[in-house]
Amino acid sequence: MAQQKDKDDFRSQVEDRLEHLFREDSPEATDGRAGLVEHPLKGLKAVMLSVDWEITDSTMDSLLNEIKNVEFIYSEDKIILTFLQLLGSTGRYVKANKGRAHPEATRLINSVYESLERVALTEGMSRPEKEKMLLKEVSKFKKLKERVMLRKAEKQQPVVSEVTPPPARAPESKEIRREEIPVWKEAHEEPRPEGRFSEMSPHEAFAYALEEIKDVIRAEFRALRAEIKLWRESK
Numbered sequence: 001m002a003q004q005k006d007k008d009d010f011r012s013q014v015e016d017r018l019e020h021l022f023r024e025d026s027p028e029a030t031d032g033r034a035g036l037v038e039h040p041l042k043g044l045k046a047v048m049l050s051v052d053w054e055i056t057d058s059t060m061d062s063l064l065n066e067i068k069n070v071e072f073i074y075s076e077d078k079i080i081l082t083f084l085q086l087l088g089s090t091g092r093y094v095k096a097n098k099g100r101a102h103p104e105a106t107r108l109i110n111s112v113y114e115s116l117e118r119v120a121l122t123e124g125m126s127r128p129e130k131e132k133m134l135l136k137e138v139s140k141f142k143k144l145k146e147r148v149m150l151r152k153a154e155k156q157q158p159v160v161s162e163v164t165p166p167p168a169r170a171p172e173s174k175e176i177r178r179e180e181i182p183v184w185k186e187a188h189e190e191p192r193p194e195g196r197f198s199e200m201s202p203h204e205a206f207a208y209a210l211e212e213i214k215d216v217i218r219a220e221f222r223a224l225r226a227e228i229k230l231w232r233e234s235k
Contacts (some may be wrong), residue, residue, distance in 0.1 A: 041120055091106050091109060
C-alpha cells in the first residue's frame with residue numbers, strides 16, 4: 001500500500017508540473033512557440049520529466065518507446081528524426097550504464113530535447129536555423145562520445161609500478177653522421193569536426209552530420225547483434 005501511495009504521489013507531481021508547463025507553452029506565451037497540449041511531443045515531454053526526476057530502467061524504457069512513437073509521426077522530417085536518433089542513442093547509453101554513465105550524458109539528453117522542442121514548436125523557424133541547432137547538438141554528442149571512450153581507455157590502462165632505472169652509461173664519443181640525426185616530422189592532424197563544418201554550407205554540414213549519426217547507430221546495432229550471438233552461443 002505504501003509503495004502504491006508513493007507511485008500515486010509521484011504521478012500527481014509529474015502531472016502538476018506538466019500542467020504548469022503547458023500553461024507556459026500556451027498561445028498567450030511570448031516565446032513564439034505553439035502549445036504542447038495536443039502536440040505529438042506531449043507524451044515525450046511527460047517522459048522527460050520522469051527521467052529528470054529519476055533515472056531507472058522503467059523511465060528509460062518509457063523514453064525509448066516514446067521516441068519510437070514520435071519517430072513514426074515525423075518519419076518524413078529528417079531534421080527532427082536526427083534529433084530523435086541523438087536522443088535515443090544517448091538514452092540507450094544511459095540505460096546500459098546507469099550510475100556509471102558519464103555525467104554529461106543526462107545533460108545532453110535534456111539539451112537535445114530542448115532543441116528538439118524549439119525546432120518542432122517554433123512557428124516560422126527557417127530550415128537553416130533548424131540545421132544550425134541540430135549541428136550544435138551533434139557536436140555535443142561527438143564530444144561526449146570522445147570523453148566516454150577516453151574514460152574507458154583510462155580505466156583499462158594497466159597499473160605499472162615505478163622501477164628505478166639503472167644508471168646510464170656514459171656515451172661513447174664518436175662522430176655523428178648526418179643520416180643518423182633524427183628529423184622531426186610534423187604529425188598530420190585530422191581537421192576537427194567544427195573546422196569541417198565551418199568550411200561547408202549549412203546544407204552540406206547537415207548532410208555530413210546526418211551520415212555520421214547513421215554510422216554511430218549502425219555500429220551500435222552491430223555491437224548489439226554480436227552480444228546477442230555470444231549470449232545464444234553460451235546457452
